[in-house]
Amino acid sequence: MSALTKTELAAIEHCVAAPMLDQVSQWAAVNSGSRHLAGLERVAADLADAFSALPGTVALEDAAPVETMVADGALSPVSHGQNLHMTVRPQAPVQLLFTGHMDTVFGADHGFQTVFWREEGVLGGPGVADMKGGLAVMLAALKAVEKSPDADRIGYEVVINSDEEVGSPASAALLVQAAQGKRAALTYEPAALPDGTLAGARPGSGNFAFVVHGRSAHAGRNPEEGRNALTAAAELALRLEALKRDGLTVNPSRIEGGGPSNVVADLAILRVNLRPRTPEIEAEAKRAIADEVAAVASERDVSIEADGGFGRPPKPLTPEAEKLFNLVRQAGANLGQQIAWQASGGVCDGNNIAACGVPVVDTMGVRGGKIHSPEEYLIVDSLAERAALSALTILRLAEGA
Ligand SMILES: [Zn+2]
Numbered sequence: 413m414s415a416l417t418k419t420e421l422a423a424i425e426h427c428v429a430a431p432m433l434d435q436v437s438q439w440a441a442v443n444s445g446s447r448h449l450a451g452l453e454r455v456a457a458d459l460a461d462a463f464s465a466l467p468g469t470v471a472l473e474d475a476a477p478v479e480t481m482v483a484d485g486a487l488s489p490v491s492h493g494q495n496l497h498m499t500v501r502p503q504a505p506v507q508l509l510f511t512g513h514m515d516t517v518f519g520a521d522h523g524f525q526t527v528f529w530r531e532e533g534v535l536g537g538p539g540v541a542d543m544k545g546g547l548a549v550m551l552a553a554l555k556a557v558e559k560s561p562d563a564d565r566i567g568y569e570v571v572i573n574s575d576e577e578v579g580s581p582a583s584a585a586l587l588v589q590a591a592q593g594k595r596a597a598l599t600y601e602p603a604a605l606p607d608g609t610l611a612g613a614r615p616g617s618g619n620f621a622f623v624v625h626g627r628s629a630h631a632g633r634n635p636e637e638g639r640n641a642l643t644a645a646a647e648l649a650l651r652l653e654a655l656k657r658d659g660l661t662v663n664p665s666r667i668e669g670g671g672p673s674n675v676v677a678d679l680a681i682l683r684v685n686l687r688p689r690t691p692e693i694e695a696e697a698k699r700a701i702a703d704e705v706a707a708v709a710s711e712r713d714v715s716i717e718a719d720g721g722f723g724r725p726p727k728p729l730t731p732e733a734e735k736l737f738n739l740v741r742q743a744g745a746n747l748g749q750q751i752a753w754q755a756s757g758g759v760c761d762g763n764n765i766a767a768c769g770v771p772v773v774d775t776m777g778v779r780g781g782k783i784h785s786p787e788e789y790l791i792v793d794s795l796a797e798r799a800a801l802s803a804l805t806i807l808r809l810a811e812g813a
Pocket of ligand 1: 601602
């Protein structure tokens, strides 16, 4: 650790002493599935309390209104929890963004609810890695930076949203607003691999619902007067699936609709997920979707409304992002941690931040694994390790002003 300054060494000491294990255990013991508003409210209050140790004011802001398409093709409002938002020293020369999410994929009725020791040094529990552990790491790093003599050079915003696991529909605007004017962003998703490897490039992701309206008729007496919405939706699914190519995955995931066997189906809803690797492929995919919708609608004489879009833009590894990755790698090397990165097929808020032109490393959180499953675990030693990595990265971002 010879390359570390006195300030850096002091920050690392603070990270090691931070009560991260207690915090993760406390936060993960409260269910905060994306749809469990009462649990989210409790976790948001706990986080607001913990983050109030930083200067600046912590606000819990209401989610933006969101609608979703339900089975009868109508739009219906969906509620989301509040988002934590804080601003610290907005006049400082170096402005950074720190983000995380308080929600998990485990709903209130899921079987996976408690925190327990899987073995010595390995904690199991819902969200321990994704990402309540990451939130503890973020807080410890920021507290350590606040103790350093360089703190007044650094200003930042923190956003901890409550709907990341469902695509951040109600917090995307807040993230975009907070990203404005930032030199860099760090997001605290768990490392891509248990060895600490970061996620580099990510594809984008779009969810679409296509509502097909046909015309009902008697299946035996006058079927020729009917227009079958179900088969039109099926054809659209096949045509969209055929758009798959290098750099674009397409997954038709559900068709709802139809009715009794003696009626030509007049309503069907097709849901599809598409993941383009680059913004160019996203733009081409959008045009191709519109073309296929128009073709099926005209050939089958049905009407098709499309709802949804590419909520997560692709996140290619830009030269600016690569610079930030190299800074993190160097910080890791000085701490005796080997940090590599690799492309990931997953998406997260890092996609949305990168689309604002702000370089982001979005897997600054803990080492662990099996996330989104009841085997999710956190390697407890990684709390101090990753907090030190973050603190060092932040201090060096401030130096480069
Ligand atoms: Zn996550």
